[in-house]
Amino acid sequence: MLKYLMPLVLFAVMAVFLALGLNLNPRDIPSPLIDQPAPDFALPVLGQPERTLNKTALMGDVWLLNVWASWCGSCRIEHPIFNQLAKKKLVTIVGLNYKDEAPAAKQWLAQLGNPYNISVMDQEGRTGIDYGVYGVPETFVIDKKGIIRYKHTGPVEYSDMQNILIPLIKQLKAEAS
Amino acid sequence: MKILRVFILLIFSSVCYGAVEYKKFDTPQQEEVYKVLIEEIRCLVCQNQTIADSNADLAKDLRRQVYEMLQQGKTKQQIADFMTQRYGDFVLYNPPFKAKTGLLWIGPIAFLLIGLIMLVLFTRKKKALDKCDVSETDMKESAEKKAKVRALLTKGDQL
Numbered sequence: 060m061l062k063y064l065m066p067l068v069l070f071a072v073m074a075v076f077l078a079l080g081l082n083l084n085p086r087d088i089p090s091p092l093i094d095q096p097a098p099d100f101a102l103p104v105l106g107q108p109e110r111t112l113n114k115t116a117l118m119g120d121v122w123l124l125n126v127w128a129s130w131c132g133s134c135r136i137e138h139p140i141f142n143q144l145a146k147k148k149l150v151t152i153v154g155l156n157y158k159d160e161a162p163a164a165k166q167w168l169a170q171l172g173n174p175y176n177i178s179v180m181d182q183e184g185r186t187g188i189d190y191g192v193y194g195v196p197e198t199f200v201i202d203k204k205g206i207i208r209y210k211h212t213g214p215v216e217y218s219d220m221q222n223i224l225i226p227l228i229k230q231l232k233a234e235a236s
Numbered sequence: 237m238k239i240l241r242v243f244i245l246l247i248f249s250s251v252c253y254g255a256v257e258y259k260k261f262d263t264p265q266q267e268e269v270y271k272v273l274i275e276e277i278r279c280l281v282c283q284n285q286t287i288a289d290s291n292a293d294l295a296k297d298l299r300r301q302v303y304e305m306l307q308q309g310k311t312k313q314q315i316a317d318f319m320t321q322r323y324g325d326f327v328l329y330n331p332p333f334k335a336k337t338g339l340l341w342i343g344p345i346a347f348l349l350i351g352l353i354m355l356v357l358f359t360r361k362k363k364a365l366d367k368c369d370v371s372e373t374d375m376k377e378s379a380e381k382k383a384k385v386r387a388l389l390t391k392g393d394q395l
Contacts, residue, residue, distance in 0.1 A: 085283060091324045158293065184297045191322040193280035193294055 090191055090210045097124070097201045098189035102179035105156050105164055112153075112179050114205060121231045122151040123224075124199040125175070126187065128159040129167035131195040137214035138171050144220055145174035150228045154178030157187050157195050200227055203236035259303055269312050273302050276329050277319055286329065 092098075097114060104110045125141060127134045145152055154175035156164045161180060168178075181187055190199065193212075200209040209227055211219060261267040271288075277298060279290035287295040287302075298319075305315045316328060325331040333341050 088280065088324060088326050091321060184293070188297060188301055188322060191324075193323065 086194060087212055088193070090207075092191055092207050093210060095207055097199065097205050097207050098186070100179070100181075100186040100189065102155075102181055102186060105154070105161060105178035105180050108161070108180070112177060117151065117153065117201075118205050119203055119236050120151060121203055121228055122153055122201050123228075124153050124155055124190070124201060126155045126157050126190070126192050126195050126197040128157045128195050129163040130159065131157075133214045134196045135171070137196055137216070138174070140215050140217055140220050141174035142172045143217075144224070147225075149225065150232075151176050155186065155190075155192075156180045157192065158182060158184045198224075200224065200231065202231045203234060261306075266306050270302060270306055273312060273315055274299055276316075277302070278327050278329055280323060280327065 099114045101111050101113045104112055123144075127138075141152065144150070152175050154177070156178050158181065160182075164178070164180070168175075179186075184192075190197075196214055198211040198215055199207050202208050208231060209223070211223070215224065259267075259270070261270065274288035275286050277287045279285045279287045279292055279295040279298070281292040281294050282290050285295075287298045289295075301318075302315055305318065310318075319327045325337055331337045331340065
Protein backbone atom coordinates (compact mmCIF):
# COMPACT_ATOMS: atom_id res chain seq x y z
CA MET A 60 0.00 0.00 0.00
CA LEU A 61 2.75 2.39 1.06
CA LYS A 62 4.60 1.53 -2.13
CA TYR A 63 1.74 2.91 -4.22
CA LEU A 64 1.03 5.90 -1.98
CA MET A 65 4.61 7.14 -1.93
CA PRO A 66 4.68 8.62 -5.47
CA LEU A 67 1.37 10.35 -4.80
CA VAL A 68 2.68 11.86 -1.57
CA LEU A 69 5.89 12.97 -3.29
CA PHE A 70 3.88 14.50 -6.11
CA ALA A 71 1.68 16.38 -3.62
CA VAL A 72 4.70 17.78 -1.77
CA MET A 73 6.30 18.90 -5.01
CA ALA A 74 3.05 20.44 -6.23
CA VAL A 75 2.74 22.47 -3.03
CA PHE A 76 6.29 23.79 -3.32
CA LEU A 77 5.92 24.62 -7.00
CA ALA A 78 2.60 26.38 -6.38
CA LEU A 79 4.21 28.45 -3.63
CA GLY A 80 7.09 29.27 -5.93
CA LEU A 81 4.74 30.43 -8.66
CA ASN A 82 2.97 32.78 -6.31
CA LEU A 83 6.11 34.37 -4.91
CA ASN A 84 7.15 37.62 -6.46
CA PRO A 85 10.91 37.55 -7.02
CA ARG A 86 10.91 41.34 -7.12
CA ASP A 87 9.61 41.48 -3.56
CA ILE A 88 12.85 41.50 -1.66
CA PRO A 89 12.31 41.97 2.06
CA SER A 90 13.89 45.25 3.10
CA PRO A 91 16.29 45.14 6.05
CA LEU A 92 15.26 48.73 6.76
CA ILE A 93 11.88 47.85 8.25
CA ASP A 94 11.78 48.99 11.90
CA GLN A 95 15.04 50.86 11.36
CA PRO A 96 15.43 54.64 11.43
CA ALA A 97 14.80 56.15 8.02
CA PRO A 98 18.15 57.23 6.55
CA ASP A 99 18.77 60.94 6.71
CA PHE A 100 19.01 63.01 3.56
CA ALA A 101 19.53 66.62 2.54
CA LEU A 102 18.13 67.17 -0.91
CA PRO A 103 17.03 70.17 -2.99
CA VAL A 104 13.29 70.75 -3.21
CA LEU A 105 11.73 70.31 -6.64
CA GLY A 106 10.71 73.74 -7.88
CA GLN A 107 12.80 75.53 -5.22
CA PRO A 108 16.32 74.19 -5.77
CA GLU A 109 17.83 76.71 -3.35
CA ARG A 110 15.89 75.10 -0.49
CA THR A 111 17.00 71.78 1.01
CA LEU A 112 14.83 69.40 2.96
CA ASN A 113 16.13 66.90 5.47
CA LYS A 114 14.61 64.17 7.57
CA THR A 115 14.56 66.16 10.82
CA ALA A 116 12.07 68.61 9.30
CA LEU A 117 9.61 65.73 8.96
CA MET A 118 10.00 64.24 12.45
CA GLY A 119 7.05 64.24 14.80
CA ASP A 120 4.44 63.21 12.27
CA VAL A 121 3.66 60.21 10.11
CA TRP A 122 4.80 60.60 6.51
CA LEU A 123 5.00 58.66 3.29
CA LEU A 124 8.04 58.66 1.07
CA ASN A 125 7.06 57.83 -2.49
CA VAL A 126 9.92 57.25 -4.92
CA TRP A 127 8.92 58.38 -8.40
CA ALA A 128 10.34 59.58 -11.71
CA SER A 129 8.93 61.01 -14.91
CA TRP A 130 10.68 58.25 -16.88
CA CYS A 131 8.99 55.51 -14.84
CA GLY A 132 6.00 53.89 -16.52
CA SER A 133 4.59 52.15 -13.44
CA CYS A 134 4.60 55.49 -11.60
CA ARG A 135 1.95 56.64 -14.06
CA ILE A 136 -0.22 53.68 -13.01
CA GLU A 137 -0.08 54.43 -9.29
CA HIS A 138 -0.26 58.20 -9.66
CA PRO A 139 -4.10 58.47 -9.54
CA ILE A 140 -4.06 56.46 -6.30
CA PHE A 141 -1.72 58.98 -4.70
CA ASN A 142 -3.89 61.82 -5.97
CA GLN A 143 -6.83 60.17 -4.19
CA LEU A 144 -4.82 59.66 -1.02
CA ALA A 145 -3.68 63.30 -1.08
CA LYS A 146 -7.31 64.48 -1.30
CA LYS A 147 -8.05 62.71 1.98
CA LYS A 148 -5.43 64.94 3.67
CA LEU A 149 -4.60 62.06 5.96
CA VAL A 150 -0.83 62.10 5.81
CA THR A 151 2.16 64.10 4.57
CA ILE A 152 3.30 62.69 1.25
CA VAL A 153 6.92 63.36 0.35
CA GLY A 154 8.01 62.61 -3.20
CA LEU A 155 11.54 61.39 -3.85
CA ASN A 156 12.09 62.38 -7.46
CA TYR A 157 14.62 59.70 -8.35
CA LYS A 158 17.29 60.25 -11.01
CA ASP A 159 15.14 62.66 -12.94
CA GLU A 160 15.45 66.08 -14.57
CA ALA A 161 13.66 68.97 -12.89
CA PRO A 162 11.84 70.28 -16.05
CA ALA A 163 10.56 66.79 -16.96
CA ALA A 164 9.47 66.17 -13.36
CA LYS A 165 7.64 69.50 -13.11
CA GLN A 166 5.87 68.91 -16.40
CA TRP A 167 4.82 65.44 -15.23
CA LEU A 168 3.24 66.85 -12.07
CA ALA A 169 1.54 69.66 -14.01
CA GLN A 170 0.04 67.10 -16.36
CA LEU A 171 -1.03 64.38 -13.94
CA GLY A 172 -1.61 66.36 -10.74
CA ASN A 173 0.64 66.82 -7.74
CA PRO A 174 -0.21 64.65 -4.73
CA TYR A 175 3.01 65.56 -2.92
CA ASN A 176 3.23 68.04 -0.09
CA ILE A 177 6.82 68.36 -1.17
CA SER A 178 9.13 66.63 -3.62
CA VAL A 179 12.89 66.42 -3.31
CA MET A 180 15.34 65.70 -6.10
CA ASP A 181 17.75 62.80 -5.86
CA GLN A 182 19.46 63.23 -9.19
CA GLU A 183 22.45 61.02 -8.44
CA GLY A 184 20.43 58.29 -6.77
CA ARG A 185 22.45 58.39 -3.55
CA THR A 186 19.48 58.74 -1.22
CA GLY A 187 17.91 55.98 -3.31
CA ILE A 188 20.81 53.69 -2.41
CA ASP A 189 20.48 54.63 1.28
CA TYR A 190 16.81 53.61 1.16
CA GLY A 191 17.62 50.42 -0.74
CA VAL A 192 15.62 51.50 -3.78
CA TYR A 193 15.93 49.04 -6.65
CA GLY A 194 12.70 49.44 -8.57
CA VAL A 195 10.70 52.63 -8.92
CA PRO A 196 8.00 53.20 -7.72
CA GLU A 197 8.56 52.37 -4.08
CA THR A 198 6.68 53.67 -1.06
CA PHE A 199 7.83 53.87 2.55
CA VAL A 200 5.63 54.56 5.58
CA ILE A 201 7.57 56.37 8.30
CA ASP A 202 6.26 56.90 11.81
CA LYS A 203 6.45 59.89 14.15
CA LYS A 204 9.83 58.80 15.49
CA GLY A 205 11.30 58.59 12.01
CA ILE A 206 11.28 54.77 11.88
CA ILE A 207 10.43 52.99 8.62
CA ARG A 208 7.43 50.82 9.39
CA TYR A 209 6.41 49.53 5.97
CA LYS A 210 7.74 49.34 2.44
CA HIS A 211 5.78 48.75 -0.73
CA THR A 212 7.70 47.86 -3.90
CA GLY A 213 6.04 48.51 -7.24
CA PRO A 214 2.89 50.50 -8.01
CA VAL A 215 0.45 50.97 -5.13
CA GLU A 216 -2.99 49.75 -6.18
CA TYR A 217 -6.33 50.93 -4.89
CA SER A 218 -6.70 47.82 -2.69
CA ASP A 219 -3.20 48.39 -1.23
CA MET A 220 -4.16 51.92 -0.27
CA GLN A 221 -7.48 50.89 1.27
CA ASN A 222 -6.38 47.72 3.03
CA ILE A 223 -2.78 48.41 3.99
CA LEU A 224 -1.69 52.03 3.78
CA ILE A 225 -4.70 53.84 5.26
CA PRO A 226 -5.17 51.48 8.26
CA LEU A 227 -1.44 51.60 8.97
CA ILE A 228 -1.30 55.40 8.74
CA LYS A 229 -4.25 55.68 11.13
CA GLN A 230 -2.60 53.27 13.56
CA LEU A 231 0.72 55.14 13.44
CA LYS A 232 -1.04 58.49 13.86
CA ALA A 233 -2.52 57.21 17.11
CA GLU A 234 0.92 56.31 18.46
CA ALA A 235 2.72 58.75 20.74
CA SER A 236 5.49 60.76 19.16
CA MET B 237 34.63 13.91 -31.15
CA LYS B 238 35.37 17.41 -32.35
CA ILE B 239 31.76 18.44 -31.81
CA LEU B 240 31.87 17.06 -28.29
CA ARG B 241 34.98 19.07 -27.59
CA VAL B 242 33.32 22.23 -28.86
CA PHE B 243 30.32 21.56 -26.64
CA ILE B 244 32.48 21.06 -23.58
CA LEU B 245 34.36 24.26 -24.31
CA LEU B 246 31.07 26.13 -24.75
CA ILE B 247 29.80 24.84 -21.43
CA PHE B 248 32.82 26.18 -19.60
CA SER B 249 33.08 29.42 -21.50
CA SER B 250 31.63 32.51 -19.87
CA VAL B 251 30.14 35.32 -21.85
CA CYS B 252 31.75 38.59 -20.91
CA TYR B 253 30.05 41.74 -22.01
CA GLY B 254 30.39 43.78 -18.84
CA ALA B 255 30.44 47.51 -19.14
CA VAL B 256 33.92 48.84 -19.71
CA GLU B 257 34.47 51.76 -17.42
CA TYR B 258 37.60 53.67 -16.82
CA LYS B 259 38.37 53.74 -13.12
CA LYS B 260 41.62 54.93 -11.68
CA PHE B 261 42.95 53.23 -8.58
CA ASP B 262 45.70 54.24 -6.20
CA THR B 263 47.03 50.72 -5.75
CA PRO B 264 46.67 47.46 -7.70
CA GLN B 265 45.34 45.85 -4.48
CA GLN B 266 42.48 48.32 -4.46
CA GLU B 267 41.66 47.49 -8.05
CA GLU B 268 41.72 43.80 -7.17
CA VAL B 269 39.25 44.31 -4.30
CA TYR B 270 37.04 46.39 -6.61
CA LYS B 271 36.95 43.62 -9.21
CA VAL B 272 36.14 40.98 -6.60
CA LEU B 273 33.41 43.11 -5.00
CA ILE B 274 31.54 44.00 -8.17
CA GLU B 275 31.49 40.30 -9.04
CA GLU B 276 29.93 39.50 -5.66
CA ILE B 277 27.21 42.12 -5.54
CA ARG B 278 23.90 41.37 -7.21
CA CYS B 279 22.18 43.86 -9.46
CA LEU B 280 18.68 43.99 -7.99
CA VAL B 281 17.08 45.19 -11.20
CA CYS B 282 18.28 42.27 -13.34
CA GLN B 283 18.47 39.79 -10.52
CA ASN B 284 20.64 37.13 -12.11
CA GLN B 285 23.48 39.44 -12.94
CA THR B 286 26.22 40.91 -10.83
CA ILE B 287 26.76 44.64 -10.88
CA ALA B 288 29.88 43.92 -12.94
CA ASP B 289 27.78 42.28 -15.66
CA SER B 290 24.83 44.60 -15.64
CA ASN B 291 24.42 47.82 -17.49
CA ALA B 292 21.36 48.86 -15.51
CA ASP B 293 21.40 52.32 -14.01
CA LEU B 294 21.34 50.95 -10.48
CA ALA B 295 24.33 48.71 -11.24
CA LYS B 296 26.28 51.73 -12.44
CA ASP B 297 25.36 53.62 -9.27
CA LEU B 298 26.38 50.70 -7.08
CA ARG B 299 29.71 50.36 -8.92
CA ARG B 300 30.29 54.06 -8.32
CA GLN B 301 29.41 53.53 -4.65
CA VAL B 302 31.91 50.66 -4.33
CA TYR B 303 34.59 52.70 -6.08
CA GLU B 304 34.08 55.75 -3.90
CA MET B 305 34.11 53.72 -0.70
CA LEU B 306 37.38 52.09 -1.74
CA GLN B 307 38.83 55.52 -2.40
CA GLN B 308 37.79 56.50 1.11
CA GLY B 309 39.83 53.57 2.40
CA LYS B 310 36.89 51.32 3.35
CA THR B 311 37.58 47.59 3.57
CA LYS B 312 35.85 44.88 1.57
CA GLN B 313 33.83 43.85 4.64
CA GLN B 314 32.71 47.42 5.32
CA ILE B 315 31.45 47.76 1.76
CA ALA B 316 29.64 44.41 1.89
CA ASP B 317 28.01 45.50 5.17
CA PHE B 318 26.98 48.80 3.61
CA MET B 319 25.19 46.93 0.84
CA THR B 320 23.45 44.39 3.08
CA GLN B 321 22.27 47.10 5.47
CA ARG B 322 20.38 48.65 2.57
CA TYR B 323 19.42 45.78 0.30
CA GLY B 324 19.53 42.72 2.58
CA ASP B 325 21.55 39.50 2.23
CA PHE B 326 20.06 38.96 -1.23
CA VAL B 327 22.43 41.57 -2.60
CA LEU B 328 25.41 39.30 -1.99
CA TYR B 329 26.04 36.30 -4.24
CA ASN B 330 27.72 34.71 -1.25
CA PRO B 331 25.25 35.35 1.56
CA PRO B 332 26.56 34.91 5.13
CA PHE B 333 25.60 31.73 6.96
CA LYS B 334 22.90 32.47 9.54
CA ALA B 335 19.48 31.21 10.67
CA LYS B 336 17.65 32.91 7.78
CA THR B 337 20.00 31.61 5.08
CA GLY B 338 20.59 28.21 6.73
CA LEU B 339 18.28 26.31 4.39
CA LEU B 340 20.05 27.84 1.43
CA TRP B 341 23.41 26.54 2.58
CA ILE B 342 22.39 23.23 4.14
CA GLY B 343 19.57 22.37 1.70
CA PRO B 344 21.68 20.96 -1.14
CA ILE B 345 23.83 18.86 1.23
CA ALA B 346 20.70 17.57 2.98
CA PHE B 347 19.11 16.57 -0.32
CA LEU B 348 22.30 14.83 -1.40
CA LEU B 349 22.40 12.89 1.88
CA ILE B 350 18.73 11.89 1.58
CA GLY B 351 19.40 10.71 -1.96
CA LEU B 352 22.42 8.65 -0.90
CA ILE B 353 20.54 7.06 2.01
CA MET B 354 17.64 6.15 -0.29
CA LEU B 355 20.07 4.69 -2.83
CA VAL B 356 21.73 2.51 -0.20
CA LEU B 357 18.36 1.36 1.16
CA PHE B 358 17.02 0.46 -2.27
CA THR B 359 20.11 -1.42 -3.38
CA ARG B 360 20.14 -3.38 -0.14
CA LYS B 361 16.50 -4.35 -0.57
CA LYS B 362 17.19 -5.40 -4.14
CA LYS B 363 20.15 -7.55 -3.08
CA ALA B 364 18.03 -9.21 -0.42
CA LEU B 365 15.38 -10.02 -3.03
CA ASP B 366 17.98 -11.42 -5.42
CA LYS B 367 19.25 -13.71 -2.70
CA CYS B 368 15.73 -15.04 -2.03
CA ASP B 369 15.34 -16.00 -5.68
CA VAL B 370 18.23 -18.41 -5.60
CA SER B 371 17.52 -20.10 -2.28
CA GLU B 372 18.02 -23.85 -2.23
CA THR B 373 14.37 -24.74 -1.63
CA ASP B 374 13.43 -22.62 -4.61
CA MET B 375 15.93 -24.47 -6.76
CA LYS B 376 14.57 -27.80 -5.63
CA GLU B 377 10.97 -26.72 -6.22
CA SER B 378 11.65 -25.36 -9.63
CA ALA B 379 13.56 -28.52 -10.59
CA GLU B 380 10.60 -30.61 -9.47
CA LYS B 381 8.20 -28.42 -11.44
CA LYS B 382 10.35 -28.63 -14.53
CA ALA B 383 10.37 -32.43 -14.31
CA LYS B 384 6.59 -32.45 -13.94
CA VAL B 385 6.11 -30.25 -16.98
CA ARG B 386 8.44 -32.33 -19.05
CA ALA B 387 6.58 -35.47 -18.01
CA LEU B 388 3.25 -33.94 -18.96
CA LEU B 389 4.59 -32.78 -22.30
CA THR B 390 6.04 -36.12 -23.25
CA LYS B 391 2.77 -37.74 -22.18
CA GLY B 392 0.86 -35.38 -24.47
CA ASP B 393 3.11 -36.22 -27.39
CA GLN B 394 2.47 -39.88 -26.95
CA LEU B 395 -1.27 -39.42 -27.04
